[in-house]
Amino acid sequence: MNVDRLAELNRGNQSAPSQHVEMRPLMAPPSDPQSTQGFLDQISQLQDVIKGINENISRLRSLQQNYLQTSDETQQSRLRSQITSMNDDTNQMIKSVKDRVKAIEPTPRHPDLGIRKNQFANVSKSFMDSIERYRGLEIEFQKQEAQQLERQIKIANPNATSEEIDQAVHDAQTGSRPVFAQQLLGQRYQAQETLENVTQRHEEIQKLAQSINQLTELFQEMQGLLENQAHVLNTIEASSYEVVNEVEKGNLQLNQAVTLAKSTRRKKWIMFAIIATIIIVIVIIVVVKLVPQNKQ
Incomplete structure (x- = not known):
């Protein structure tokens, strides 16, 4: 104006x-x-x-x-x-x-x-x-x-x-x-x-x-x-939801992988303990058999 x-x-x-x-x-x-x-x-x-x-x-x-x-x-x-x-x-x-x-x-x-x-x-x-x-x-x-x-x-x-x-x-x-x-x-x-x-x-x-x-x-x-x-x-927003879903799926898979890794490590320790126990038992048996012979 x-x-x-x-x-x-x-x-x-x-x-x-x-x-x-x-x-x-x-x-x-x-x-x-x-x-x-x-x-x-x-x-x-x-x-x-x-x-x-x-x-x-x-x-x-x-x-x-x-x-x-x-x-x-x-x-x-x-x-x-x-x-x-x-x-x-x-x-x-x-x-x-x-x-x-x-x-x-x-x-x-x-x-x-x-x-x-x-x-x-x-x-x-x-x-x-x-x-x-x-x-x-x-x-x-x-x-x-x-x-x-x-x-x-x-x-x-x-x-x-x-x-x-x-x-x-x-x-x-x-x-x-x-x-x-x-x-x-x-x-x-x-x-x-x-x-x-x-x-x-x-x-x-x-x-x-x-x-x-x-x-x-x-x-x-x-x-x-x-x-x-x-x-x-x-x-x-739809793309954001997809990203969130993918992240959630990734987190789930990661958690599963972590759980699997922990389980694997636990199994390894159990196997190691079993093997160690067997070895100890074998050593004890050998020692027990050898000790009487030495006394004679």
């Missing part, structure tokens, strides 16, 4: 004190994500910005409702400018969070993988909740804008059929040019002001459709990131 736009926004707020729009910094400079503390610091920063996104969404809801309820053109213009500024600020924050979330994605090389895994999942889910909330707000606003467009067309051309009006709304939602809506007005009803209002409403609905599509794609991208992260981590 540049200074001129912020100054313009502040001037608009002075004229409409009930609509306060606060622009906030995107995020503090990144700390070293390689250390555990640096990673946790970035998670904390991300949560703060996500909180700011949610606050912006709440302000947007209020601005949109006021915009739809007012019929004063000056007030509408002011509110439209505030909505645009708030959307721009919110989209910048969302882009910043998306880039930073992808930058701190855990990998197997991190020794603190367990901590990173849980924190990454939590902040990603919070971000996805904000995206879905923002998307839901834009969808609802688009529906209300479409209703306004229908009313404008009916006022301008009471003879317009429901099918024709639905086609005009569909053109707006799909990004088509507002030619069909202009034709509905007819030559007798083509007052410049009415035509401009219809065209402007058409463009607003078109922008909302683009915003909704972008938010849907972003949500799907984040969902894919989480699913991929879960797959990688599950693979790592």
Whole structure:
């Protein structure tokens, strides 16, 4: 958000004190994500910005409702400018969070993988909740804008059929040019002001459709990131379990080998004792036989 736009926004707020729009910094400079503390610091920063996104969404809801309820053109213009500024600020924050979330994605090389895994999942889910909330707000606003467009067309051309009006709304939602809506007005009803209002409403609905599509794609991208992260981590855990099982098998085989070695050594000592005993017995017998002969 540049200074001129912020100054313009502040001037608009002075004229409409009930609509306060606060622009906030995107995020503090990144700390070293390689250390555990640096990673946790970035998670904390991300949560703060996500909180700011949610606050912006709440302000947007209020601005949109006021915009739809007012019929004063000056007030509408002011509110439209505030909505645009708030959307721009919110989209910048969302882009910043998306880039930073992808930058701190855990990998197997991190020794603190367990901590990173849980924190990454939590902040990603919070971000996805904000995206879905923002998307839901834009969808609802688009529906209300479409209703306004229908009313404008009916006022301008009471003879317009429901099918024709639905086609005009569909053109707006799909990004088509507002030619069909202009034709509905007819030559007798083509007052410049009415035509401009219809065209402007058409463009607003078109922008909302683009915003909704972008938010849907972003949500799907984040969902894919989480699913991929879960797959990688599950693979790592499965590999870890296999390693543990192999180590346990190795330890079991080692214990068996040690037990066998002890048993072998015990058998050797028993055999040695038996042989030694036999030798001693033989020596005693020989000595006993030789001693009487020497006496004679």
